[in-house]
Amino acid sequence: MTATITSPAFRENAHQALQDKQLQAVLGTMRTGFSVKRAEAAAALPEFEALRDSARDIKNHTLAHLDLYLEQYEAKVTASGGHVHFARDAAEARRIVADICRALGAKTVTKGKSMISEEIGLNDHLEREGFTPIETDLGEYIIQLRHETPSHIIAPAFHLSAAQVEQDFRRVHTQLPPERDLSEPVSLLNEARQALRQHFLAADVGITGANFLIAETGTSVIVTNEGNGDLTQTLPKAHIVLASLEKLVPTLDDCAQMLRVLARSATGQDSSVYTTFSTGARRASDPDGPGAYHVVLLDNGRTGMLGTSFQEMLRCIRCGACMNHCPVYQAVGGHAYGWTYPGPMGSVLTPALIGVDKGGHLPNASTFCGRCESVCPVRIPLPKLMRHWREKEFERHLTPATSRSGLALWGFFARRPWLYRQATRLGAAALALAARGKGKFASLPFASGWTQGRDFPAPEGRTFQAMWAAQAGKRRLAGAQPDVKGQAQ
């Protein structure tokens, strides 16, 4: 619920997460969940790969002309009776939202799911200002009851079991009979539906995020499966949209392209249940809808990413595919990353938004396996961008002294190939001898971090380079054969 930063403690966070049996049981389901569904949905649409190219190109074009599309977007929102508010940073965005709520005499504020709201720590601020914010996305509602933050950008309560949710509902929904049966997960859904329905009807202001903003028409777009975003924005006196600048796309047609890759990449659906295009406030003849429409456009460090290699990160449409496919996320979950955005996209975005001094550990939390890039609907080169952050972290001397001296030692040998070969030859031979033919070590000096969790494989005696050299003669002979045949034909 807050934007408290624990990213500098990533190592400790990750260690705790690995010891958390309940969390590990939940994370174990990831391999058969989102990633399988995404693969099936992608395979079922022959045009999917071409649509990813199209989505990438649309975002690149928009970012290259962002100033002009923003001006067009703003003009269109204003023409349709809405208001656009620009916010340089989190504090300014919070203040704008609170001011709108205050001007309307609001008490209760319902909220659709918005990562920007998490990024700026909006709920705490609204509470301090005397308003009652109520999250209406089921996952967000659950974590609000627990005073937690989302652990996943599209499944905020991903880290929780049904039993934990049942405990929370019994603790909070005290108006309901304590003996009621909540053993079936669907009964939890029904209870939340009843509880939130009253809030939807009573709310004064509804706040949603935006998956896209459309310059052509001044439209904001939300994509949900529950319908909570629609009830949030339709019933109150005012609808406030929170969005960051890079949500913009040029036209309605461009948005249609993006929608095809968003749902498939996120949940494996061909389309989310509710895709809603909102333009301005209630019209004169409308019998329902909000009387006022405000859009708060947040920068918070993004304009500084334009024109750098990190501009590519601004293509991100927040589908969550990168984290669903990430072996590190699958091992430690989202909270370990310590700020709003977890997984590979968070490892690139977080240092840009909160500083490499605070977020610098995150780009190191990658094996560079490349699965994130292989599934990214807008083809963001996430491993490359994480490598750029590692370089920046090293340049700024933020890497720990042990890592730096280790790298310096390796660098000394790597620049002297003969010495490198001798040293690795001696090392491999010594380790093989020390392993006494067992092929592995259960413990090794200076490597307890590794051997605590698993054995360290022992070298068999010769280095790869030595074996490669020994094979060279045979390879030359084998390589000559096709040429001989080729000439004969």
Next chain:
Amino acid sequence: MTARDEILANIRRSLGVTGQEEPRRQAVADRLSRPERGIVPARGQKNGAEAIATFRTYAEAVQTTVAVVSGPAQVPAEAARWLSANNLPARLRMGADARLAAMPWGATTLDVSHGPSAGADLNGVSHAFAGVTETGSLVLLSGPDNPTTINFLPDNHIVVLDSLDLVPALEDVWTRLRAEAGDDPLPRTVNMVTGPSRSGDIDRTIFLGAHGPRALHVIVIDRHATA
């Protein structure tokens, strides 16, 4: 400097532009005045009975139920049948849509009320602006004819879709809206609805009926059958 001016200035500094470059302005003006359709999947490109069948396949894949009737006069009877078959009360809320109003609701035992929903209605009926074959989706427009609250507050939503309004893709909906409404083509709200409400937030399992309708029933008026 206002936040707006500062943000725009930052963007321009980062991109190394002034905002006045004619080629950039022209590129944006062209894109906005002649929207590119991009890649539209082949799977929705169907006509006539095949379009209805394809729409039905994708709609049923996301737990929408579909009934096909031969004319507008058959719609009330089908709505009454569906409500009765699901043990639901014979009550319906609808907006002021003239196409719905012209149907013979009086020939059924349904108790019909009019206007937006305030949250107490179990069943609502709307007339779709369009259906999207590619995804089995319905497109509904806000306004007095089909108030947005009817799409979300009732537990059960019946949507009437004229097969002549079935289009291959969302892009075709935009084309039609631009043709009908010109420079400001969109009403306050355009809802694209693909199945009944659901959530996967409890136990990482999908359950229907999160906040919006628990059930979505589409009644397709098949104009090809009567033609």
